């Protein structure tokens with residue numbers, strides 16, 4: 060995790076894949092303690108708290124105020140994207156933006172991130188099946204977008220933190236970077252020059268707990284739950300198709316065939332770094348499912364990362 064994030068130059072995706080009940084949520088979240096401090100410090104912690112810890116530790120080692128992190132937490136349920144941070148505890152939509160303040164060590168921030176994640180985890184769709192009593196019925200995606208202030212702006216110290224992160228300044232930097240604009244910024248944005256030469260850099264870290272692939276005969280689901288299983292299996296096969304197209308370097312990669320692959324497009328294609336944790340059951344009963352998961356992993360291993368397009372400051376603003 061640390062080496063992937065170190066220079067904030069690549070988009071990174073870490074996902075857990077496997078049949079239902081094989082341990083994906085355990086791998087990504089860890090033991091689901093009520094105490095978020097334990098979730099971050101516990102030796103049995105999952106990849107999401109570990110990654111959050113590492114990310115904020117790295118940022119705390121950089122010059123003060125040089126990075127900003129935005130987080131989104133969504134679930135893809137029945138091929139629909141649902142924003143879990145925009146809901147209250149009862150699941151009703153509230154649409155409130157929540158702020159997490161960065162601290163000097165980064166640990167407190169990671170704890171707050173886990174607090175937010177834990178608070179919305181219970182809103183994720185679950186349903187008991189014959190294979191797993193607490194089966195997740197959706198893909199759970201945490202996206203941390205890191206915006207790094209350009210080195211020029213930092214060196215010159217001409218833009219205060221508040222001014223730099225103001226939406227107007229970021230919008231101005233974004234439009235300048237996408238349109239090669241050399242025209243001066245006419246807005247009262249305090250110091251246009253640094254951002255003309257070096258716009259802020261944006262990179263994404265996506266942490267994904269996929270819903271489990273499922274043999275419908277074994278899980279014994281019917282009705283609406285059967286429909287959920289079918290959506291899960293179709294989106295996982297869309298993911299497999301995308302990896303197949305990337306592995307074969309086909310000119311068209313079918314990212315848009317499902318909401319899952321569309322959402323992950325930036326972090327599974329191009330020069331992004333993708334790490335897949337395969338979860339398999341230790342029992343013989345699920346041999347077919349385990350072989351299917353290993354087949355998925357073998358396919359993913361054939362994907363070669365494109366040569367880095369991003370040299371120094373040439374990162375793409377979205």
Ligand SMILES: Nc1ncnc2c1ncn2[C@@H]1O[C@H](COP(=O)(O)OP(=O)(O)OP(=O)(O)O)[C@@H](O)[C@H]1O
Nearest residue numbers: 078079080081082083084085191193194195270271
């Ligand atoms: N390595 C592990 N150590 C201890 N318990 C584990 C481990 N892996 C999984 N478990 C336990 O097994 C059960 C199923 O795991 P989990 O919920 O992570 O599966 P899943 O793959 O996410 O399932 P689904 O796709 O159906 O949601 C949980 O009770 C979990 O705590």
